Amino acid sequence: MFIEEFGGFPGVYSSYVYKRLGCAGVLKLLHGARNRAARFETVFLLRTADDHEVFHGECRGSIPERERGSGGFGFDPIFVPDGATKTFAEMTVAEKNAMSHRAKAVEALAERIRAPKER
Numbered sequence: 001m002f003i004e005e006f007g008g009f010p011g012v013y014s015s016y017v018y019k020r021l022g023c024a025g026v027l028k029l030l031h032g033a034r035n036r037a038a039r040f041e042t043v044f045l046l047r048t049a050d051d052h053e054v055f056h057g058e059c060r061g062s063i064p065e066r067e068r069g070s071g072g073f074g075f076d077p078i079f080v081p082d083g084a085t086k087t088f089a090e091m092t093v094a095e096k097n098a099m100s101h102r103a104k105a106v107e108a109l110a111e112r113i114r115a116p117k118e119r
Contacts, residue, residue: 001075003063004037005030012023014075023067025076036063038079040101044109053112057105 069089076088
């Protein structure tokens with residue numbers, strides 16, 4: 001999770017921050033912040049014999065004032081994707097996968113794998 005108010009932090013350190021602060025700690029740090037924009041990103045690398053390709057998935061959203069929902073994992077209770085009213089933790093798996101950063105990256109990779117090979 002990349003939080004704009006923190007210059008993109010925790011970013012690649014999200015797992016560490018979640019283990020140390022949790023959702024409640026992030027909300028405490030954001031108390032009074034005007035900019036609550038955040039995003040999740042996933043990157044997959046496909047390596048072949050002679051080359052590699054990168055597949056990126058991103059989901060932009062914001063962090064609400066309090067935790068909501070009991071589904072999902074990690075920061076899901078404090079992330080509302082753009083265009084949604086629910087946090088990831090309030091969504092069904094199907095709803096979350098329709099906008100998830102991981103789902104977008106997986107779909108891009110799957111499209112590449114399914115594409116006819118050039119000769």
